[in-house]
Amino acid sequence: MSQYYQNTFLFISKQRSVLQPLLESLRWALKEQVERLDIPLVHMGMFANMLTDSRKHSLIGYDLYQHEQTKEYILRIHTESQDGIHPIDMEYCRVYLSPNTKLHYVSEGYSECTYINTDISHVYLPIRFKIELYIDETYDINIDIFDGIKAICSKINHHIKSLNSNNWCQISSYESK
Template sequence: MNKYYQNTFLFISHGKTPLKPLLNALRWALKHREERLDVAFKRIGIFTDMLTDSYQHLIINYDMYQHLQTKEYILRLHTESKGNTHPIDLEYCRVHLSPDVKLHYISEGCSQRTYINTDLSHVYLPIRFKLELYINETYSIKYFINLMTLKQFLTKTFPTLYIDIFDGFKAIRSKINCYIKLSNANNWCHLANYESK
């Protein structure tokens, strides 16, 4: 059975110029309804034999923006991949564009406990926690930068749920599950933190 992953890749540069070839290739690919990432890579002249992983990726969307804090330009790419997380081709692509381009990514397996965040600085990809709630047949997902913002959300959402300041994410997950199952045994919560790689 294949596993599918949602991935966010950030190509980061001090200027727009190093990111332009990939940006143009992504524009071309979506204009011509080419969803496979390796097709976009071939467009910028990356050799086919280097693309062992990227054929597994489907392009979902992309955008380019300037980071408010660092003033660097970021080309953000969202993909869905089959089988596993696949950073290898993206790293090769980064070097192909310019050795000065940085790369960070987040990958997560849907309904699984696989969460990877390569941004140890928390500057570019500050998301650290993912909360999945299924309450009375309504499913929702929320992301949080740290435990404090998670606890603030829980205080507003469940005013009578007591979360201690020393509770870690596993204790919080257990308390939420106990709390929401009181009203409906089918309710559930999953809380996970991104592993740094």
């Protein structure tokens, strides 16, 4: 049985113009209603015979923004893939754009605790947390994933309103692989 993953790839550059070829190819793909990620990469000028992993990615969306802290430009691409992440073509794409371009990615499996974050600095992609709750002798088996401590506190405050001493909450951080 196949497992599907949500993936986010970040191409990071000090110059917006470096990201422009990929941005234009993604715009073209959206206009042409192209779903596979490898097609805009070929349209950008990468060699089709090099692209094996990106064929497994369905393009969901993209956006370009400037990071508030680092002032670098970030082209964020969202994909869905089958049976894990496939970042090899993205590394080729990074080098094709510029050796100075950085690449970080996140991958999460549906209904699983599968989580990979290659940004160990957590400057571009935040550390993530899951919460398990035991309240009034009921275990909350729904695992929610949060990007920050404020969301965690909100979830805890929502569920823990009584003073029952048997209630508990466990917060765990995912390990970057």
